[in-house]
Amino acid sequence: MQPDDIDPSLVDFGVLARWMDDEGLPGGAFERVERLGGGTQNVLVRFCRGDRPYVLRRPPVHPRPRSNDALRREARVLAALDGTGVRAPRLIAACTDETVMNGVVFYLMESVRGFNPTTTLPRPYADDPAVRHRMGLDAAAALAELGAVDHVAVGLGDVGHPEGFLERQVGRWLSELESYDALDGYPGADIPGLTEVAAWLEERRPREWRPGIMHGDYHLANLLYDPDHPRVAAIVDWEMCTIGDPLLDLGWLIATWPAGEAAPLAGAIGTAGGLPATDELVDVYAARTDRDLSALTWYAVLACFKLGIVLEGTHARAFAGKASKDVGDLLHATTLGLFARARTFMET
The missing domain is CATH 3.30.200.20 (Phosphorylase Kinase; domain 1)
Incomplete structure (x- = not known):
């Protein structure tokens, strides 16, 4: 029935x-x-x-x-x-x-027993900042486990197009942004810093990297935590997974990490605070990888650039009646925040 x-x-x-x-x-x-x-x-x-x-x-x-x-x-x-x-x-x-x-x-x-910390924080997570600190560190540890998998050994050698992956990113996502113009009613992208960020990324792209499995959208809203222990129970929402550069996932985590004015956007856990600093996330990841992290700022800027354009797509679809206007407006504001964060990363 x-x-x-x-x-x-x-x-x-x-x-x-x-x-x-x-x-x-x-x-x-x-x-x-x-x-x-x-x-x-x-x-x-x-x-x-x-x-x-x-x-x-x-x-x-x-x-x-x-x-x-x-x-x-x-x-x-x-x-x-x-x-x-x-x-x-x-x-x-x-x-x-x-x-x-x-x-x-x-x-x-399978149905995973767990909770998403951006929507709810049960006890003791809501009461103890030390527990939330451990939650944050484990987000980096769980990501490092994914980045360590040999994609060829598990049968994913023919997935995606890893050759030239980094070289394609800026052009690929600028084309995606341009494609939104075909949606009825969309007035076009108005994103301060778009050209500046794109040029910076092209000029400073890492020359060497190693392919691996990417989640593609790694942040706290896509993690379920064990109700009994401050550890990640499952990484969810694999819509953007591919074979590419796993360090972009780490850059994505840094780009979306709750900090300053952006903290409330991470919902319950962002408002509660107590999370580790991004430097601590990097230390946890670094202890579990042999990848070169020297260009990590570039990956964080690319994450802001790519995610901002992805979210702008929902804003554009809202004009065409294919998404909620309220959600579209919220995600457009998030896009603007991501490009502002990208420029901050570039300056530091």
């Missing part, structure tokens, strides 16, 4: 039941069905069937041209990470055939 609060155009539970039966997964009624919040993009639905919990993930309500390909890549990366020790949800099964359900691919993953 289709749950009343889940639109069948998003998840058709009759189709899902038949597909799960064909996959040999436990049968029976769908129970405790719940659409999960978090993020502005892909759809997440948690449910139980046959006494087994699942989380279903599919592209957004208004899929982008590459949404299905992104979900196929996510599923493949999660499957490859199983058994590596990287703290990612375990993939259960994936439907990579978009003709099965409403023109989109989807996958099922």
Whole structure:
């Protein structure tokens, strides 16, 4: 039976039941069905069937041209990470055939016991800054574990296009920004510092780097923490994963780290404070890697540049009625903040 609060155009539970039966997964009624919040993009639905919990993930309500390909890549990366020790949800099964359900691919993953610190802080996390400090350090440790995985050894040698990855970044994301002009009603990007940041990145690009698995959007909002211990239980939302330069993930963590006026944007944990300084994050990562971190400021600036342009996409889609105006306005303000932070990094 289709749950009343889940639109069948998003998840058709009759189709899902038949597909799960064909996959040999436990049968029976769908129970405790719940659409999960978090993020502005892909759809997440948690449910139980046959006494087994699942989380279903599919592209957004208004899929982008590459949404299905992104979900196929996510599923493949999660499957490859199983058994590596990287703290990612375990993939259960994936439907990579978009003709099965409403023109989109989807996958099922394990339901992780944990909480996101940007939305809630249970005790003792809310009461003890020393515990929050340890949470922050473990975010860097969990990231270092991902960066240490040999992507070729786990079967991801043909994923993405790592050759020339850094060389492509500025042009790739400027083109993405330009593509938003095709959305009805969007007046065009108004981002102070855009040209200046782009030129700085091109002039100072690292000459040597080593490919590896990138999460692509590594920050506190994409981490679930163990309710009983101040450690990362799972890294979630792998939409932007690829084979590229893992140091961009570290730059991303630094670029989005709650500090100063930006701290409240990280929600509960940003407001509570007590997190380690970014230098401490770098020290934790450095102790667990043999990568050269001397150009880390460049990666942090690139992270601000790339993430700012990604978020501006939701602002542009809001003009076309494909995203909430309130969310679009908030993310545009975040974009402006990221470019301001980039210029600060450049100056220091």
